Amino acid sequence: MTDGILIAVIVLGTIGLVAALVLYLCSKRFAVVEDPRIAQVTETLPGANCGGCGFAGCGGLADALVKGADAGSIDGLACPVGGQEVMGKVADLLGMAIANGDPMVAVVRCNGTCVLRPKIAEYHGLRTCAAMNACGAGETACGFGCLGCGDCVAACQFGAISINPETGLPEVDDEKCVACGACVKACPRNIIELRKKGPKSRRVFVSCVNKDKGPVAMKACKAACIGCGKCEKECPFGAISVENNVSYIDFTKCRLCRKCVAVCPTKAIHAVNFPAPKPKPEEPTKEKEEQA
């Protein structure tokens, strides 16, 4: 009886020892050498795995950053979620300097609210923007504007976008938006763009992407850019260009003077987060200048 137990213990013990030895040798022989900095950088990154940097996850970016550091440059690699703060820490860790990028934010370039852009049809299919976009122009006559099904809302991992039930349009929360670009990719109509956040979140942009000619665009939506070119002429910095019947403001050149906002006949150019205009003295002179 005791013999049996003893034999069992010895046999199992020997197998255990042999297996341990084999495992130990294998782990030494086939060890994968990984740069310890990759793990450190991964730890520093926020761990959202959102893909906003262009890599599959935080690990991918960390890998690229370390490789970049070895090659001598980490320009163009940035974590949109962590922003300057996290990238500063990463740069310290790798002994590199980072270029100061401007913080960006997602901007919805459509102002076709239920009032300004009336419905001409009813859609009964699958309620996603991608499906509706594949079916046709959607429920309104504008073939470029927001479809309002919220594919961008579903794509946002940070809860920064929500559909305003009154306007039927998505709104971005500047505080929560990390400019990862997931919504930009999700929007089948390329309405959302990453733009410079601007000082105190002050921005000027054309809130329309309709490429139809003026009268057609106007018929579909009262807030449409009609491509008249007034803003292009007005801009002192050459930041505005009109192409394919729609105006675009280059945010790298725009100095937020807002002259374009004043001349836009359809109020398609939006200036956000600016203080309310001072009441009397300035307004009439501006108008007079315009008339002149």
Add this chain to the structure above:
Amino acid sequence: MKFNARTFSIGGIHPEENKLTHEVATQVAALPKQAIFPLGQHIGAPAKPVVQKGDKVKVGTMIAEANGFVSAPIYSSVSGTVLKIDTAIDATGYRKPAIIINVEGDEWEERIDRSDKLETVAAHPELTPEEIVERIKSAGVVGMGGACFPTFIKLTPPPTAKAECVIINAVECEPYITADYRLMMEHADEILVGLELLMKAAKVTKGYIGIETNKPAAIELLTRKCAEVFGTSAYQVSVVPLKQRYPQGGEKQLVDAVIGRQVPAPPAIPVNVGAIVQNVGTAFAVYEAVMKHKPLFERYTTVTGKRLQNPSNFLVRMGTPMKELIDACGGMPEGDHKLLAGGPMMGKALTSVDVPICKGTNSVTIISDDEAVRKEPQPCIRCAKCVGACPMGLEPYLLAKLAAVQNWERSEQEDVVSCIECGSCQFTCPAHRPLLDHIRLGKATVMGIIRGRAEKK
């Protein structure tokens, strides 16, 4: 009449027919005041305009030329002045480049033979297979069943495949539509000459005409005519009666039903199993293009709907806005309706009645009341009815789910690109799930991924 009818081997459904216009003789539609010609009326590259604003055109004048190999020229269906080259809403629902012509009178190009005289192939020995293909190509003939694939390409198969027979698709399995049926009843002789031209061009001697048994008069008429025309010739042509089953008009289903061969998954096409499938409307267009020098600018179209006052079949000039045809049928009924370019199964919902009739518009269908509204989707109950109904042997519930969660890799493995978008799955789903909406998105995305991969190589 009893037929020994065949059908395809897997899946399929049988929706209510609603062929309201079966016995309504075709009328010639009035000329429009303004005709709109979208440049992208076919599969492939949109045509390139060859006219300018202010140019005078006649009926049959080329207004846009083929732009690339897979493309087709477009001919004016009216005489008048080119108003502008602009954008217009087409059947996709979007504004696309189009030529807009103001109609003045009705002056035809002189080369077009407008007589009713039936020309036979025997009387024209100068027509070599190459000559036939060339005439079809230059006349802008495309598949008239709705897919609009340039016909001449089908007639010149790749060197890896060998054509054995031409199958004429006269199935018209889509509910409501009767344009092909009327064409068969009114122009059977021309269709058979068209078939002979197609067989000569494809260098085959076997021909089949597949017709569903809900059109007994057409089966009888064409069987009789076939015996008269081909009885003593070297061609073997037979009319094949087919059981009513949707989507029998799909190329692959038709090949299966008629000659019992299965077309493999894409990129295989019917000619890989020896069959060239052409719509009956295409056969007629081929006859007119080759024998009458008449380019493709007219077609048979059904305008139908239960609430429409006078549903009718029209011989209509392309470019005519749908509104004019609907008005000719008694006008758009009161209230909200669903307007479709095509039938209720495969048709494309439109938001404007100004969309013109194009090469592929086989019908304008107006669906009303409850039929126009989808029922509220319920959770999937795993009944697998969609699997049984799929004529391509796919698993629609799975493809829909994979597309919903954006698993493109697995979608590709599950062969989403084989989907012919017939809608049988959604039709049969007791939980009213939007299966096809998801699958279509998945198919489009996966095809994009495959194209991207091919371009990289």
